[in-house]
Amino acid sequence: MTIRYAIFLLVTLALTGFIGYGTFATARLLRTWRPERNLLLLPQENALRVLLALACIGLGLLSGVEQTALGWRWENWQTDALLGLGIGLALAFGFYAATRLLLHLGGERFYSPSLLEILLPANRREFWLVLLAFIPAVLVEELLFRSLFIGGLSPLLPPLLLVIGTGIAFGLLHSPQGIWGMAGAGLAGVIFGLLFTATGSLVAPLLAHYVANSVQIGIATQTKKGEATLVG
Numbered sequence: 001m002t003i004r005y006a007i008f009l010l011v012t013l014a015l016t017g018f019i020g021y022g023t024f025a026t027a028r029l030l031r032t033w034r035p036e037r038n039l040l041l042l043p044q045e046n047a048l049r050v051l052l053a054l055a056c057i058g059l060g061l062l063s064g065v066e067q068t069a070l071g072w073r074w075e076n077w078q079t080d081a082l083l084g085l086g087i088g089l090a091l092a093f094g095f096y097a098a099t100r101l102l103l104h105l106g107g108e109r110f111y112s113p114s115l116l117e118i119l120l121p122a123n124r125r126e127f128w129l130v131l132l133a134f135i136p137a138v139l140v141e142e143l144l145f146r147s148l149f150i151g152g153l154s155p156l157l158p159p160l161l162l163v164i165g166t167g168i169a170f171g172l173l174h175s176p177q178g179i180w181g182m183a184g185a186g187l188a189g190v191i192f193g194l195l196f197t198a199t200g201s202l203v204a205p206l207l208a209h210y211v212a213n214s215v216q217i218g219i220a221t222q223t224k225k226g227e228a229t230l231v232g
Contacts (some may be wrong), residue, residue: 002064004062004064004141004153008059008062008152010172011062012059012144015052016169016179019052019144019173020172028179029171030219034118035118039119040119041126046133049136049137049139049140051142052140055137056143056144056148057206060143060151063148065151065152065155070147070151070152070202071147071202072147074203077201080199080203080204080207081108083148084195084203084205084207085211087208088207088208088211090213091208091212092211092212093215095184096219098180098184102158106116113194121217121221127218130217134210134213134214135210136191138213142205142206142209145169145170145207146193149162150163150166150196159197163196163197164190167187167189170186171186171189172186172203188212191201191210192208193205194197
């Protein structure tokens with residue numbers, strides 16, 4: 001292992017810890033505080049997401065791993081985009097149905113919709129702004145969990161182990177949504193990882209992730225209920 005690759009590993013783990021701590025700290029704060037504005041639309045939050053995405057790209061370059069292994073390839077982007085679109089729609093409606101069923105059977109024992117309800121757009125203008133804000137948010141998660149962890153660690157560990165491991169980590173980041181929030185996000189993380197390894201590109205998981213979140217926020221906005229599970 002080169003010093004360059006070792007630095008990549010340490011900084012990537014530190015970045016993941018930073019994001020994880022920020023997620024849990026925000027969830028803890030939201031138990032007693034309700035923001036006046038949609039959290040997804042705060043300028044400083046979106047600026048941070050853009051910086052984190054740039055940091056992930058920089059870490060990918062630092063790793064010395066081939067860009068094709070990181071999923072930075074676009075040869076079959078049309079096919080990958082269609083695949084991602086289909087998987088994203090299937091995840092959105094599948095998780096919506098499952099979340100409604102769980103809320104009906106167990107109330108909020110398995111799933112807490114409070115976080116999603118905070119993110120619901122107040123009007124049509126906010127809805128389109130939220131969809132725009134999803135772009136850097138999803139990009140950061142896909143660059144980190146798919147490009148850096150699965151692609152970047154591919155010289156060290158088998159792809160299937162990386163897919164499962166990143167899926168578990170991805171699910172844990174969604175613990176504020178309850179047991180089903182973690183399980184659903186973990187399953188989605190595994191699916192995104194399989195898309196990444198099957199296509200060798202970030203296009204399919206990136207689009208699937210974005211479509212799943214966008215459709216679910218749209219459904220939740222129309223119903224005015226948190227009966228959806230954001231996968232990122």
